[in-house]
Amino acid sequence: MLMSLPRTFHPDPAAEPYRANPASTHRVKFDARVDFTNGGYVEAKDFLLDIEGDSVAPERLAEMIVSAMNLLRAGPVTITAMRVVRRGEHQDG
Numbered sequence: 330m331l332m333s334l335p336r337t338f339h340p341d342p343a344a345e346p347y348r349a350n351p352a353s354t355h356r357v358k359f360d361a362r363v364d365f366t367n368g369g370y371v372e373a374k375d376f377l378l379d380i381e382g383d384s385v386a387p388e389r390l391a392e393m394i395v396s397a398m399n400l401l402r403a404g405p406v407t408i409t410a411m412r413v414v415r416r417g418e419h420q421d422g
Contacts, residue, residue: 335409338391347396353379359411361394366404383413 356377364370378393385393391406 334387334411335407336387337405337407338388339405340388340392340395340403344389344392344396347378347393349397350379350381353381354416355380355383355413356416357385357390357393357411358414359390359394360409361391362407362409363394363398363400364404364407365400366402371398371400377414380413385411385413387411 357380358375358377360372360374361376362370362372373394376394378390378397387408390408390411394400394406395403
């Protein structure tokens with residue numbers, strides 16, 4: 330999937346919650362920044378989340394980031410890099 334990044338999304342607070350699945354065969358590895366509505370931000374570099382299947386839309390990834398990190402008062406999410414990797418094909422520790 331060819332996608333121009335960075336892109337900024339405004340996650341739907343009513344989106345389906347993210348649930349980790351240690352049995353998933355693929356993960357998304359990404360860099361992102363979440364700005365908070367009351368000031369400040371948090372950044373993630375080379376962060377990994379389990380995904381169902383072998384692809385994920387960047388809009389859904391933004392929702393997953395906010396849900397997985399339980400970020401209250403999350404505002405816009407800017408994704409600067411993302412790629413899908415097979416479990417075990419990356420270094421995760």
